Amino acid sequence: MNENNIIEIRDLSIEFKLRSGTIRAVDHVSLDIPKGKVTALVGESGSGKSTLASAILNIVSAPGTIKNGSIFLNGEDILRYNANRLRHYRWSDVSMVFQAAQNALNPVMRIGEQMIETVLAHKKMGKPEIIEKASQLLDYVRLEPGRVLKAYPHELSGGMKQRVMIAFSLLLDPQLVILDEPTTALDVITQDYIFDILLKVHKEMNITMLLLSHDISVVARVADRIGVMYAGKIVELGETFEMFENAKHPYTAGLIQAAPSILDDVSENKSIKGSSPNLLNLPTGCAFHPRCEFSTDLCKLEQPRAISVGKDRLAACHLNEKGEMLA
Amino acid sequence: MSSLLELHNISMVFEQKSGLFGKATPIPAMVDVQLSFEPGEIVALVGESGCGKTTLGKVVTGLHKPTEGQLLYQGKDVWKMNKAEFSEYRRSVQLVQQDSYAALNPMRTIFQSLSDPILQHKLVRSRKEAYDRVCELLDTVGLTPPEQYIEKYPHQMSGGQRQRVLLARAISLKPKLIVADEPVSMIDVSLRMAILRLMSNLNKSLGIAFIYITHDLATARYIAQYGRMAVMYLGKIVEQGSVHDVLAAPKHPYLQALLSAVPVPNPRIAKAKRELPLKSLDMPSIMNPPSGCSFHPRCLYASQTCEQTAPSLMPYGNTIVSCHHVEKVPQWTIATVK
Numbered sequence: 302m303n304e305n306n307i308i309e310i311r312d313l314s315i316e317f318k319l320r321s322g323t324i325r326a327v328d329h330v331s332l333d334i335p336k337g338k339v340t341a342l343v344g345e346s347g348s349g350k351s352t353l354a355s356a357i358l359n360i361v362s363a364p365g366t367i368k369n370g371s372i373f374l375n376g377e378d379i380l381r382y383n384a385n386r387l388r389h390y391r392w393s394d395v396s397m398v399f400q401a402a403q404n405a406l407n408p409v410m411r412i413g414e415q416m417i418e419t420v421l422a423h424k425k426m427g428k429p430e431i432i433e434k435a436s437q438l439l440d441y442v443r444l445e446p447g448r449v450l451k452a453y454p455h456e457l458s459g460g461m462k463q464r465v466m467i468a469f470s471l472l473l474d475p476q477l478v479i480l481d482e483p484t485t486a487l488d489v490i491t492q493d494y495i496f497d498i499l500l501k502v503h504k505e506m507n508i509t510m511l512l513l514s515h516d517i518s519v520v521a522r523v524a525d526r527i528g529v530m531y532a533g534k535i536v537e538l539g540e541t542f543e544m545f546e547n548a549k550h551p552y553t554a555g556l557i558q559a560a561p562s563i564l565d566d567v568s569e570n571k572s573i574k575g576s577s578p579n580l581l582n583l584p585t586g587c588a589f590h591p592r593c594e595f596s597t598d599l600c601k602l603e604q605p606r607a608i609s610v611g612k613d614r615l616a617a618c619h620l621n622e623k624g625e626m627l628a
Numbered sequence: 629m630s631s632l633l634e635l636h637n638i639s640m641v642f643e644q645k646s647g648l649f650g651k652a653t654p655i656p657a658m659v660d661v662q663l664s665f666e667p668g669e670i671v672a673l674v675g676e677s678g679c680g681k682t683t684l685g686k687v688v689t690g691l692h693k694p695t696e697g698q699l700l701y702q703g704k705d706v707w708k709m710n711k712a713e714f715s716e717y718r719r720s721v722q723l724v725q726q727d728s729y730a731a732l733n734p735m736r737t738i739f740q741s742l743s744d745p746i747l748q749h750k751l752v753r754s755r756k757e758a759y760d761r762v763c764e765l766l767d768t769v770g771l772t773p774p775e776q777y778i779e780k781y782p783h784q785m786s787g788g789q790r791q792r793v794l795l796a797r798a799i800s801l802k803p804k805l806i807v808a809d810e811p812v813s814m815i816d817v818s819l820r821m822a823i824l825r826l827m828s829n830l831n832k833s834l835g836i837a838f839i840y841i842t843h844d845l846a847t848a849r850y851i852a853q854y855g856r857m858a859v860m861y862l863g864k865i866v867e868q869g870s871v872h873d874v875l876a877a878p879k880h881p882y883l884q885a886l887l888s889a890v891p892v893p894n895p896r897i898a899k900a901k902r903e904l905p906l907k908s909l910d911m912p913s914i915m916n917p918p919s920g921c922s923f924h925p926r927c928l929y930a931s932q933t934c935e936q937t938a939p940s941l942m943p944y945g946n947t948i949v950s951c952h953h954v955e956k957v958p959q960w961t962i963a964t965v966k
């Protein structure tokens with residue numbers, strides 16, 4: 302365990318047994334989440350981002366099971382935590398803003414009551430103190446505390462609920478906050494503002510962030526490091542500028558190309574050809590090969606391993622192995 | 629001939645109670661909205677989070693009864709219809725909800741959720757026929773092979789997959805108008821294009837009209853390229869016109885700011901702080917909207933008039949804009965932000 306990392310994931314696999322077969326949504330993933338940084342995971346719908354994040358909280362939903370691997374928090378394997386330790390771990394050590402924030406709110410309780418309940422489940426604190434903290438956080442995310450604390454979830458818009466969940470995630474001063482598509486429901490001005498706030502919170506409170514998004518443009522603004530997921534694997538990992546300026550995996554390059562720029566004509570954007578892989582029947586060798594313009598016979602036969610392609614850089618593509626041999 | 633759907637001076641004021649006996653606070657989510665939709669057209673509705681887009685979508689689909697104004701479907705007042713007419717209107721005007729979790733029953737498989745409405749409306753006659761039709765629908769929205777999805781429960785699907793199920797359910801009833809509330813916000817770029825293309829094809833081949841609610845201007849421009857765009861701010865429409873005209877020369881200061889905030893897929897530009905053409909990022913309280921033009925506390929061009937009198941929608945150039953100083957607002961083009 303490197304003490305600069307808050308979380309270290311080692312060789313993690315998660316499978317879902319379905320009637321039609323078994324899919325491996327996370328496939329032998331190893332990933333470090335360095336302290337005090339913003340790490341982002343990007344990838345297509347279904348690539349396994351949310352499943353991986355749920356494992357970090359040890360809440361993989363049925364019928365999913367963690368097949369193998371470990372997840373260390375400051376050196377302790379959280380997959381071995383007992384119920385008591387887990388309860389503290391969730392929210393106080395690591396909190397998460399779920400992809401469908403709406404779903405996480407109790408429909409028959411006012412937001413204020415829910416915030417109080419969450420805090421009290423974890424520590425002793427006076428109600429006025431909790432309300433004060435909650436109000437400050439709601440204010441951070443551009444909501445009116447007076448109204449929102451008293452509101453039921455159905456009285457708030459989609460984006461408002463999403464922002465309530467962001468406030469929720471900061472309530473217990475966690476060390477790590479996982480944000481799963483935190484701004485999908487927000488207009489760009491609000492999104493801009495929320496990211497400013499998140500960066501401020503991240504710096505001032507020294508909170509580590511893991512951001513999951515399918516949109517690489519959104520990530521460009523905030524992430525220090527980016528990991529790219531494809532069919533359950535991390536196919537490339539590196540520092541943000543490096544990734545954008547010198548992608549080492551054809552899929553990463555494709556994602557960057559396909560990102561719509563300022564009001565580009567979307568119909569002209571070069572989206573990656575082909576469709577996302579069928580997890581029930583993955584292509585042999587490199588799972589990306591049917592869509593890859595550089596694919597060779599080797600790619601169809603052999604899975605590329607993730608190898609180091611620079612400082613803190615990993616890529617899993619045969620092209621790099623060749624490059625290494627040449628160098 | 630009358631329009632497919634007309635909103636006449638519609639307002640929707642919610643009341644929020646602050647306790648069992650507390651007095652209710654009015655929340656004006658839609659204020660005096662005048663809009664009409666023609667058969668087969670596509671209208672993109674954009675605006676800030678919480679400005680009233682979903683509320684408008686729910687009013688249009690009959691889920692909220694407006695507190696003021698009239699909603700006409702094919703010339704008839706929806707809230708004065710008889711049962712048969714109302715049921716026909718509800719079938720013809722479908723909503724793809726923003727919240728895909730809430731919209732699908734967690735206890736029912738995708739097959740159950742999709743087969744119920746078509747069986748109920750007698751669009752299929754047997755379970756077998758329903759099964760085939762559901763497979764076809766899943767196929768249409770790109771959930772292939774259908775067998776992989778048909779027996780799943782909503783929580784077993786990713787966000788993007790669930791949103792496609794909702795779209796499948798909306799088209800299954802052969803509607804005339806679909807209100808799609810952020811239908812692709814959870815879907816990645818490549819699938820997003822596929823869904824947008826699908827909506828576009830449904831529009832062309834079946835003549836289904838769409839109200840596309842979004843905060844994503846790029847997709848709004850794509851889907852409604854030959855259609856219209858309406859921009860909402862704090863419950864009101866502030867600019868409206870053909871998508872081409874609105875985006876080629878956005879006039880309302882709010883719209884100009886919105887366009888300036890679109891993220892760029894380049895970390896060097898994105899990380900350098902960009903100044904938005906706004907006096908303040910803070911959104912005013914909807915319960916206590918600013919006097920006059922409700923945008924004035926954030927507007928770079930606000931004058932005393934703006935603080936006192938609310939502007940109304942007036943034609944200017946090729947679009948309709950609600951701003952006192954529309955002539956003075958500098959021209960904005962895409963090139964302005966680089």
Ligand SMILES: Nc1ncnc2c1ncn2[C@@H]1O[C@H](COP(=O)(O)OP(=O)(O)OP(=O)(O)O)[C@@H](O)[C@H]1O
Nearest residue numbers: 317326346347348349350351352363784786787788
């Ligand atoms: N509870 C579950 N039961 C069965 N399959 C599941 C379950 N949860 C996820 N999956 C499957 O695992 C794969 C990965 O899903 P996941 O939600 O992690 O993807 P994602 O990258 O977060 O996608 P998105 O961008 O759409 O949110 C998908 O094929 C999905 O259908």
Ligand SMILES: Nc1ncnc2c1ncn2[C@@H]1O[C@H](COP(=O)(O)OP(=O)(O)OP(=O)(O)O)[C@@H](O)[C@H]1O
Nearest residue numbers: 456457458459460642657677678679680681682683
């Ligand atoms: N049932 C309700 N009761 C009370 N207030 C409500 C209700 N529904 C919506 N509101 C309020 O009306 C306003 C507009 O909400 P609406 O959901 O229409 O916004 P929106 O434009 O769709 O936002 P978003 O982009 O975040 O989804 C918000 O302030 C919201 O809190």
Ligand code: SF4
Nearest residue numbers: 587590593600618619
């Ligand atoms: S390993 Fe081969 S198929 Fe896979 S990304 Fe690299 S070049 Fe393309």
Ligand code: SF4
Nearest residue numbers: 921924927934951952
């Ligand atoms: S009316 Fe005044 S405050 Fe409102 S947008 Fe126009 S210039 Fe700005």
Ligand SMILES: [Mg+2]
Nearest residue numbers: 350351400786
């Ligand atoms: Mg996800």
Ligand SMILES: [Mg+2]
Nearest residue numbers: 458459682726
């Ligand atoms: Mg909404």
